[in-house]
Amino acid sequence: MLKKKATFSTFLSQYGMLFVLILLCVFFSLATLSEQHPEGEKAARILFGELSKDSDKKTAVLIAAKNNQEDSRFANALENLLKKKIGVSAKIIKGDPSQFRKMLEETPEKERNWEVIATTSSYAPSVSRIVERFPALSGAIIKTPKSYTWPTFLLKNNLMNVANQIVVIAIIAVGMTMVIITAGIDLSVGSLVALSAVVVTWFIRTMGGAQATPLAILTSGFLAVLLCGFIGAFSGLMITRFRIPPFIATLGMMQVASGFAYIISRGRPIYEVPDSFVWLGRGYSPFFSLPYAVILMGIIYIIAHIMMTRTTLGRYIYAVGGNPEAARLSGVRTNRVICFVYIVCGAMAGLGGIVMASQLKSGAPTYGLMYELYVIASVVVGGTSLAGGEGKIMGTLIGAFIIAVIQNGMNLTNVESYTQKVVLGFVILGAVLLDMLKKRGWKRRKISR
Amino acid sequence: MAAQVSKNQKPILEMRGIDKSFPGVQALQGVSLELYQGEVLALLGENGAGKSTLIKVLSGVYFPDAGTITISGNDPGIRSPLDAQNAGVAVIYQEFNLVPSLCARENILLGREQARWGFFSQKTEHRETMELFSRMNVAIDPESLCRELTVAQQQVVEIAKALYARGKILVMDEPSATLTSQEVERLFAIIRELKTRGIGIIYISHRLEEVFEIADRVMVMRDGRHIATKPACGLTREELIEMMVGRKIENEFPKLAAPLGGKRLEVKGLSGAGTAEDISFFVRKGEVLGIAGLVGAGRTEMARLIFGADPKDSGEIFLDGRRVEIRSPVDAIRNGLCLLTEDRKAQGLVLGLSSRENFALPNLSHWSRLRFINHKKEQDSFSGYIKSLKIKLSHADQTVRDLSGGNQQKIVLAKWLEANSEVIIFDEPTRGIDVGAKYEIYQLINQLAAKGKAILMISSELPELLGMCDRILVMHEGSLSGEIADVPHATQEQILSLAVGRTA
Numbered sequence: 001m002l003k004k005k006a007t008f009s010t011f012l013s014q015y016g017m018l019f020v021l022i023l024l025c026v027f028f029s030l031a032t033l034s035e036q037h038p039e040g041e042k043a044a045r046i047l048f049g050e051l052s053k054d055s056d057k058k059t060a061v062l063i064a065a066k067n068n069q070e071d072s073r074f075a076n077a078l079e080n081l082l083k084k085k086i087g088v089s090a091k092i093i094k095g096d097p098s099q100f101r102k103m104l105e106e107t108p109e110k111e112r113n114w115e116v117i118a119t120t121s122s123y124a125p126s127v128s129r130i131v132e133r134f135p136a137l138s139g140a141i142i143k144t145p146k147s148y149t150w151p152t153f154l155l156k157n158n159l160m161n162v163a164n165q166i167v168v169i170a171i172i173a174v175g176m177t178m179v180i181i182t183a184g185i186d187l188s189v190g191s192l193v194a195l196s197a198v199v200v201t202w203f204i205r206t207m208g209g210a211q212a213t214p215l216a217i218l219t220s221g222f223l224a225v226l227l228c229g230f231i232g233a234f235s236g237l238m239i240t241r242f243r244i245p246p247f248i249a250t251l252g253m254m255q256v257a258s259g260f261a262y263i264i265s266r267g268r269p270i271y272e273v274p275d276s277f278v279w280l281g282r283g284y285s286p287f288f289s290l291p292y293a294v295i296l297m298g299i300i301y302i303i304a305h306i307m308m309t310r311t312t313l314g315r316y317i318y319a320v321g322g323n324p325e326a327a328r329l330s331g332v333r334t335n336r337v338i339c340f341v342y343i344v345c346g347a348m349a350g351l352g353g354i355v356m357a358s359q360l361k362s363g364a365p366t367y368g369l370m371y372e373l374y375v376i377a378s379v380v381v382g383g384t385s386l387a388g389g390e391g392k393i394m395g396t397l398i399g400a401f402i403i404a405v406i407q408n409g410m411n412l413t414n415v416e417s418y419t420q421k422v423v424l425g426f427v428i429l430g431a432v433l434l435d436m437l438k439k440r441g442w443k444r445r446k447i448s449r
Numbered sequence: 450m451a452a453q454v455s456k457n458q459k460p461i462l463e464m465r466g467i468d469k470s471f472p473g474v475q476a477l478q479g480v481s482l483e484l485y486q487g488e489v490l491a492l493l494g495e496n497g498a499g500k501s502t503l504i505k506v507l508s509g510v511y512f513p514d515a516g517t518i519t520i521s522g523n524d525p526g527i528r529s530p531l532d533a534q535n536a537g538v539a540v541i542y543q544e545f546n547l548v549p550s551l552c553a554r555e556n557i558l559l560g561r562e563q564a565r566w567g568f569f570s571q572k573t574e575h576r577e578t579m580e581l582f583s584r585m586n587v588a589i590d591p592e593s594l595c596r597e598l599t600v601a602q603q604q605v606v607e608i609a610k611a612l613y614a615r616g617k618i619l620v621m622d623e624p625s626a627t628l629t630s631q632e633v634e635r636l637f638a639i640i641r642e643l644k645t646r647g648i649g650i651i652y653i654s655h656r657l658e659e660v661f662e663i664a665d666r667v668m669v670m671r672d673g674r675h676i677a678t679k680p681a682c683g684l685t686r687e688e689l690i691e692m693m694v695g696r697k698i699e700n701e702f703p704k705l706a707a708p709l710g711g712k713r714l715e716v717k718g719l720s721g722a723g724t725a726e727d728i729s730f731f732v733r734k735g736e737v738l739g740i741a742g743l744v745g746a747g748r749t750e751m752a753r754l755i756f757g758a759d760p761k762d763s764g765e766i767f768l769d770g771r772r773v774e775i776r777s778p779v780d781a782i783r784n785g786l787c788l789l790t791e792d793r794k795a796q797g798l799v800l801g802l803s804s805r806e807n808f809a810l811p812n813l814s815h816w817s818r819l820r821f822i823n824h825k826k827e828q829d830s831f832s833g834y835i836k837s838l839k840i841k842l843s844h845a846d847q848t849v850r851d852l853s854g855g856n857q858q859k860i861v862l863a864k865w866l867e868a869n870s871e872v873i874i875f876d877e878p879t880r881g882i883d884v885g886a887k888y889e890i891y892q893l894i895n896q897l898a899a900k901g902k903a904i905l906m907i908s909s910e911l912p913e914l915l916g917m918c919d920r921i922l923v924m925h926e927g928s929l930s931g932e933i934a935d936v937p938h939a940t941q942e943q944i945l946s947l948a949v950g951r952t953a
Contacts, residue, residue, distance in 0.1 A: 311820045312813040319810055322799035329758055329796055330864070331782040331811040389801040 016434065017383050017398045024402060028409035029151035036150045037121045040070045044077035046145040047118055052086055061090035062114040062140070064100060064127045074120055090118070097126045104134060117142045152412055160291060164359075166404035167293045168193070168352040169371065170397060173378040174304045175232075175345030177396045180379050182321040182341055183388025184246035188235065189349040189375055191257035192228045193368025196353025198261045200224040201270035201363030209272035217277055225350040231257060232346020236339035254372075261365035269364035273357075281358030293355050300348075305393045317341060322389030377424075378403055381431035403427070459522060461486045461649045462507075462618050467516035469502055476502040477513070480675045482668060484618060484649040489640060491664035491681070492653045493693055495883035499673040500653055504620055508540045509533035520618070539611030540620040543627075543881075545603050547610075549596035554578045556595055557610045581609050585639050600744075601632035608639060612648075619643065620651040625659055626880060629744045629909075630945065637663050655883055656910070657686055669693055694885045702916025703888070705895045709919070710734030712770065713903035714755075714786075714872045719764030722750040724927040728764070732872070732903040737894060739918030739936075740907040741944050746924040748907045749791055752874050756788040757781040768872070782811055787870035789861050791877040791907070793854075797861045800850040804842060804860050805831045807849050812867045834863035839889060855886025862893065873897060874905040879913065891917055911941040923947035 038046055051061070061082060065075035075092045082088040091114075093103045104112070114137065119127045121144040131137050152158060172189050179186045203220030204212045212220075231253055238249040283292045308314035316337045319327040328334045352371075357363040382399025384391025406427055410420045462484040469477040477499050484490050494500050505511045507518065509530040518527060525536035547556045554574050562569045578591035587605050595603060604624060611619055625633045640650060640663060654660060660667060661681060668678040669692040676692055690701065715731040724747035732738045740748050753759045755766060757775040766773055768784055775781050781788070790796040798807050808831050809816070816826040835842065838859045842852070849860060858878065865873060875894075879887045894917060898904055908914050914921055921933040923944055931947040933939045 310822055310824075312817055312822060313820060315806065315810070315813060315822065318802060318806075319799045322801040323795070326796050326799050327810065329756075329778050329788065329790060331779050333779060389799070 017381065017395055017402065017431070020431075020434075021398050021402050021405065024405050024409065025153070028153040028405065028412065031409070032152040032412045033149060034152055035147045036152070036155065037147050038145050039120060039122075040073045041077040043074045043120055043145040044081060046148075047143060048078060048081040048085070050146065051082070051116065051118065051143060059088055059116060060114045061088055062117045063090050063092045064117055064119040064123060065092060065094045066120075066123055067094055067096060067099075071120060071123070078118060097130060100127070101130045101133070104130065109136065112136050114140050116140065119144060121145065121147065153409060156289075158408065158412070160289070160294075162401070162404050162408045163294045163297075164291055165408065166400050167291075167297050168356050168359075169374050169378060169403075170297050170400040171300055171355065172345075172349050172352045172371065172375045173382075173396045173400055174300055174393060175341070175348035176375045177379050177382075177384055177391055177393055178304075178308070178317055178341040179246075179345045180376070180384050180386060181317055181388055181391045182338055183324075183386075184239065184338070184341070185250065185376070185386075186232075186235065186342060186345045187247065187250040187372050188231070188254040188257055189345065189352075190368040190371035191254045191261065192231065192346055192349035193353040193356060193371055194365045195231075195257045195261040195264075196224040196228050196350040197357035197363035197367045198265040198270060198365055199227055199363075200354050200357055201273055202264055204274075204277065205270055205272040208274075210274050212274050212277075214276065217274070221354050224354055225347050228257075228350025228353070229343045229347035232342040232344070232349075233339060235346070236342035239342070240335040240338050258365065265363065265365050267365065269362045271362035273361060278358055278361050281355055281360070293359070296351075296355070300351075301393060301397050308393050313337070313340070318389060374403065377428045380435075381428060383435055385435070399431070402431070458485055460484055461521055461647075463517075463519040464503070464507065465517050465519075467503065467506055467518075468514045469506060469511055470514060476673055477506070478673045480516075480670065480673070482651075482675070483678075484651060486647045486649055487644045488665040489644065489650045489652050489663055490678075491660045491667045492651055492670070493655075493660065493667060493689070494670035494676075495693055495885050498670040498693075498883075500670055501622070502673075503670070504540060504622065504651070504653070507533065507618075507620065508538055534614060537615060537617035538620070539614060539616035539618070541604070541607045541611065541622065541624065543623045545607055547595045547603055547606060550594065552592050552594050553589060553598070553606045553609075554591035556606055557581070557591075557613050559610070561614060577613075578609070581613060585609065585612075585642060587635075587639065599632075600627045601629070601635070604628070604636065605639065608643075612643075616648065618649050618651070620653070622653045623655070623881065624652070625654060625656060627744070631743075633659065655881070655887075657689060657884075658912070660689070661686075671695055690884055693883070701884075701888070702913065703891055703895060704917050705899065706919070707735040707895070707898040707901075709736050710901060713768065714905075715767040715770075716755060717765045717767070719751065719754055719761060719766075721754050721761035721764070722747075722759045724750045725754055725761075726927045728924075728929055730922055730929065730932075732905060734901045734903055735898050736920065737898055737904045737906055737918045739914040739921040740905060740924060741909075741911070741914055741921055741948060742924035743948050744909070745926075746948065747927040748924050749876055750927075751924070752788055752876055752905070752907060755781075756786055756874065758788070782868060782870075785869065785871040786874070787865040787868060787872070788874045789858075789865065789876060789878060791880065793857055793861055798849050798857060800848070802849065803846040804840075804849050804852065805846065807860055808834065808864050808867065811864060815867065830867060831863075834866065838863055838893065853886075854881040855883060855889075858882060858886070858890065862890070866897075870902070872903045872905070874907070876907045877909065878906065879908075879910070911944055914944065915939060915941065925949065 063075045063078055065071040072094065075094060079090050079092055082090050093100055095103060112134065117127060117131065117140050119142065124142055124144045128142050131140065131142065172193070176186060176189065200220045203223055204217055207216035207220065235249050235253050238244045239246050280292055284290070285292050285295055287295070308317065316327065316332050319332055320334050320337045324334050353368065356367055378400035379396050380386065380399070381402055382395035382397070384395060403424065406424065407420065410423060415423070460483040462482070464480065464482040467477050467480045480499065480503055482503065492500050502511065506513050509527045509532050512528060517524060520536050525532060527533045527536060548559070557578055558574055563573065575591055582589055582591070585605070589598070589602055589605060595606060598606065624636060628636065643650060652664060664681045666678055667681050667684060667689065669676045671693065710733055712731045713734045717729045719728040720726050728751055742748050750759070754761045757777045757780050766775055773784050775784065794800060805828065809827050813822060816823045816830065834840065840856050840859045840863070849857060852860070879890055882890070894904060906918060915936060918936055921936060921939070921944065922929055923931045923933070925948055933943060
């Protein structure tokens with residue numbers, strides 16, 4: 001069997017969107033290249049690197065830190081490093097400028113023999129001003145971690161931000177991809193996000209509120225996802241048995257679900273949830289400090305990808321989307337397949353709603369507004385055709401990231417938020433145009449035919 | 450019926466030395482064609498011979514790499530379909546270019562309305578359309594909606610559209626594929642009328658009897674080259690086939706009588722789908738049962754009822770004497786039935802998927818465990834069929850959409866062979882397929898019969914039925930009007946008379 005001729009154009013058509021994503025990342029990296037002033041543990045490590053070069057056991061080090069979380073981490077980390085690696089015991093003085101001065105005054109004279117005062121670059125000016133008043137410390141050198149040039153876009157914090165922002169949309173987009181491959185559409189996902197957030201928090205509140213047990217939380221989550229899957233099944237039933245067009249069926253359910261969300265919550269946010277509830281939405285795992293929500297997203301995408309490419313059900317979904325009648329005549333249970341994708345889409349929206357509620361530590365009927373548009377945009381930008389029959393799950397992930405990267409990049413480069421809307425709209429059009437050109441060949445002649 | 454074409458006349462259309470290639474394939478090589486005024490030139494060749502490419506060059510869809518096109522002695526400089534139309538070239542494809550929701554008059558004048566400031570006069574348009582129709586000797590109401598016209602009538606509207614656009618050269622691509630024999634006769638009458646008015650017609654068809662009936666000259670292409678152009682009279686069927694295929698074909702219908710076993714499929718009192726009424730028959734193991742009838746007689750509907758594609762009002766189906774309940778294609782397939790639909794592109798294949806995926810669709814359980822597909826086993830099975838059915842693919846995952854009609858049909862057949870169907874229903878198995886591939890399909894049918902399968906063959910090609918079937922049932926307006934048991938001595942007239950309702 002001859003292998004398809006591997007030309008540049010075929011390569012581009014398969015991985016085009018990934019290429020675009022990489023281009024965007026490069027662009028925004030260059031656009032946000034600037035002096036970075038490190039904070040926290042990173043600052044400690046950098047500063048330690050410098051200090052260890054010309055300090056030894058005998059050097060006396062004072063660590064000056066502000067009273068916030070970031071600086072505390074910096075101070076503790078630096079102290080640890082100094083003690084463990086070169087055996088230097090450093091003294092930490094934490095506080096705002098006036099507290100710092102007071103504590104310096106309270107330290108007995110003979111202990112004030114520090115040669116090095118380590119502090120963050122943001123605190124350094126205040127520290128140096130205060131130290132000037134202490135002539136005994138005139139010999140001390142104030143050392144701060146060196147700044148470095150690095151794109152703000154590629155800072156770990158920022159990349160985590162990007163991923164966190166897109167998690168809810170991306171999770172829902174998995175289900176939407178399957179629905180669109182069957183040549184359908186699901187407009188109800190935004191409302192289902194709201195409904196799910198409201199239902200999960202409502203159940204938690206009923207089952208103990210702020211004292212709810214983890215089991216209660218899990219059960220509430222399960223019930224919320226179940227409800228949304230059920231609504232998806234209802235949409236699927238209307239589409240298969242009664243032949244209502246998907247656009248209309250899900251448009252109707254969109255209103256119904258939103259209405260239920262308002263009814264259950266009585267129009268107000270439900271916030272009586274335990275602190276542990278934010279574990280999913282805001283928690284960071286020990287693996288490379290990836291947020292749990294991002295890990296969940298990754299797992300869902302891997303499962304979906306395997307299902308679509310390696311199982312019979314995946315094959316049937318593509319067949320039903322490509323030609324439902326031919327699929328039916330080949331023995332595919334088309335109705336069941338269609339119902340399945342709508343159930344999955346509903347359930348994913350439900351899951352997204354739970355993640356959102358966990359992120360915001362509350363559930364409100366106003367959540368998820370307009371989300372269906374971003375979800376559909378992710379799917380389309382990722383290369384799935386609205387006409388059905390083709391598309392890739394991983395493409396959707398790339399599409400979601402493209403949208404998130406563009407939004408994040410625009411934020412970092414201080415683009416006005418209204419302008420951002422315009423840009424995003426053009427991005428979606430551009431992506432679809434790219435896709436059409438890719439399919440019909442780049443020659444204009446073919447398009448006019 | 451051949452017209453006398455004077456040798457001194459200049460051709461109305463001359464294509465010389467046309468070359469056209471696409472990445473990886475030389476579609477046309479030095480092809481020349483001459484068409485005279487008032488003649489019908491039949492253009493024949495196997496699928497892939499280059500006929501449609503040549504026509505697309507003529508109609509401005511493709512621009513040739515080399516060669517010239519001259520119309521009435523001038524070079525019209527065709528660079529787009531619009532140029533071709535303005536030069537007088539009109540092409541009527543199998544899939545009509547009519548807007549179904551508009552009426553005949555509107556379709557005929559589409560793009561050429563005589564309007565003043567955007568306003569047109571319905572009265573004038575109506576009158577002009579009526580004149581056109583009367584000159585063609587047809588009676589169609591110009592105000593009738595195209596979607597309510599029969600396929601034959603729609604074709605007439607397409608021809609009228611070409612005439613209105615002052616077409617001098619008319620190309621017809623498989624015009625008779627979806628027509629009944631009466632409608633074909635009427636089409637031929639229109640064609641003869643057009644000839645008297647000096648219009649040159651290029652007629653593409655796989656139906657050789659028609660070619661002999663209507664064509665003045667015959668041009669054969671093979672592998673992108675012009676093989677020969679000869680006058681139609683004096684040409685024999687065997688010669689023609691030999692030119693098209695490049696080798697002698699001993700027997701066009703290689704029927705081998707297979708040993709007949711007991712009743713495999715029996716249908717009693719089948720009614721439904723609004724057309725079928727009280728149909729009862731049986732098919733034996735190893736038997737090829739033909740189903741003949743006019744378009745609209747209900748043959749496809751009956752097949753769909755048996756296969757469970759449409760719900761039936763009444764009737765019982767027995768397999769090997771045992772009654773079975775078939776309510777959906779899933780039941781049918783599980784019981785060993787299969788249906789090769791008459792419209793393979795719309796119902797037999799998912800065009801967007803690859804050939805292998807189409808082949809695998811009803812058979813995924815053969816290669817999967819716990820719903821996970823073993824891609825290697827699937828590919829191995831498929832490779833087996835590619836060899837045994839001689840399917841031509843340029844690479845393993847080629848989309849089915851790009852294959853020729855014959856190869857597409859083979860994919861459909863491979864799909865059902867893998868499903869181990871015991872009862873195979875063919876609905877127009879060789880429609881739109883060239884002579885060479887047809888022969889291969891007939892041989893496959895023989896092999897299936899020899900293995901003891903029961904075969905139902907719905908066909909509108911009478912020679913095919915007479916050549917390949919053991920028995921022939923004829924349908925008329927939803928019910929069985931008769932049966933022909935002695936096929937070797939039967940005639941086309943016998944079938945036709947049963948088809949129009951006269952009992953034998």
